[in-house]
Amino acid sequence: MSVQWYPGHMAKAKRLIREQLRLCDVVFELADARIPRTGRNPVLDQMIAHKPRILVLTKPDLADPVLTRQWLDVLGQSGTLALKFNAVRGGRVENVFQAVQRVLDGAGKGHTKGFFRAITVGIPNVGKSSFINRLTGQRVAAVGRQPGITRGKQWIKVNRWLEVLDTPGTLWPPTTSDPAVGYRLAATGAVPDEVVGKEEVAAWLIAWITENNPGALRKRYDLRVIPGEPVDLLEIIGLRRGLLLPGGKVDHEKTAAMLLKDFRNGMLGRFTLDVPELP
Ligand SMILES: Nc1nc2c(ncn2[C@@H]2O[C@H](COP(=O)(O)OP(=O)(O)OP(=O)(O)O)[C@@H](O)[C@H]2O)c(=O)[nH]1
Ligand SMILES: [Mg+2]
Missing domain, CATH: 1.10.1580.10 (Conserved Hypothetical Protein Ylqf; Chain: A; domain 2)
Structure with a gap:
């Protein structure tokens, strides 16, 4: 079962991300901890390949904790800086800031100097806006239970040295015949229920x-x-x-x-x- 949901705002979002990426020092790629493989957009993955990246596993409170640990280990071993983050309760923003500092250091940009920009990307409903709200400690970005809440770009100042861009969730045209992919995206709420x-x-x-x-x-x-x-x-x-x-x-x-x-x-x-x- 392949998911056919690619409304106009998503094509626009892809162009927006490509354009804004030039301005950004770091990418927060968000993936739902329940689907750390299926929930990563391969088109986005290519677009951000050349940028320092932090992979944030969202909604860990809903995922199997043993498997989340295993995923973090496997991702770490493959050289991806990954962390889990609960944006609703308990997510420690210091861990995110430390990760930003690590990737900036790794990219040769000392974090102590200057001001940095990050872009937040991921599939619909993964928790991008919630993540940013948690980083700022305020409800600055609109959040909702349905996919497709964020429709345009929004720059948000997080602290003295970091500004983050919220973007609309994007899916990709189906590239696989594995029916489980569509069902996993649908079950976790990345596409509206009416689609499937x-x-x-x-x-x-x-x-x-x-x-x-x-x-x-x-x-x-x-x-x-x-x-x-x-x-x-x-x-x-x-x-x-x-x-x-x-x-x-x-x-x-x-x-x-x-x-x-x-x-x-x-x-x-x-x-x-x-x-x-x-x-
Ligand atoms: N249980 C749980 N729910 C979360 C977490 N983070 C976000 N959510 C919920 O997930 C839903 C989607 O959150 P959003 O922040 O709007 O997601 P988004 O990625 O910005 O979505 P779009 O703008 O539609 O692409 C909301 O109901 C949030 O409350 C989390 O860590 N745990
Ligand atoms: Mg949003």
């Missing part, structure tokens, strides 16, 4: 959780058995929660929406959909 369809995403997610941690579904929805077909499970969950249509049939759309909400809020547990390749 709530029921289809929920069915994929149920199958994934059933295979990887069925106990999570049993516990959350108080189930004794997990049926083989995701649609049957959706039916049971809908009945349990009383999500019915006027005629008494289960409202699959509503049930799927509830399941996706539970997953995205961490109510089902902490999951990482991309597994790192360990050496």
Whole structure:
């Protein structure tokens, strides 16, 4: 299942990033800690290849902590300066500033002198604006649950020596036939639910959780058995929660929406959909 969501503002955003990149000393590339492979835009990756980069794994509170540790190790071993950062609660801004200083030093730009500019890039809804708000300690950039909140560029002064550019999230035209890529992007909220369809995403997610941690579904929805077909499970969950249509049939759309909400809020547990390749 390839995701076809490339609205006009994204093409514009790509041009904007290319143009603004010249002014920037550092790039913050943000990737959702639940999809550290699938959630990285290969087109952006090429665009920023020549710049000092810090890879920030966002929403670590929703990801499997053991796998996040493994991802950070693997990325570090491959020479990428990577850190995890919870922009909602607990993210330590000093760690980010230290990382900036390290990459600037590495690029031969002493951080003690002058003023620096960073650009924040990543797929929609990854948490770019939240990250910047956390760095400043203020709500300066608009944040929202849906992808596609930031539409234009916004320079934000973070401290005496750093200014950061917020950019709209960008996806890329599909380059892979692996259906899991589209589903992982959809499940984590990088594309609007209407693009793939709530029921289809929920069915994929149920199958994934059933295979990887069925106990999570049993516990959350108080189930004794997990049926083989995701649609049957959706039916049971809908009945349990009383999500019915006027005629008494289960409202699959509503049930799927509830399941996706539970997953995205961490109510089902902490999951990482991309597994790192360990050496
Ligand atoms: N649980 C959790 N949620 C987060 C974290 N960071 C951001 N979010 C949530 O993720 C959603 C998207 O955040 P934004 O900052 O608007 O994401 P964005 O990348 O700027 O999105 P676009 O502008 O649409 O590309 C919001 O509901 C945030 O509250 C985090 O560390 N943990
Ligand atoms: Mg934004």
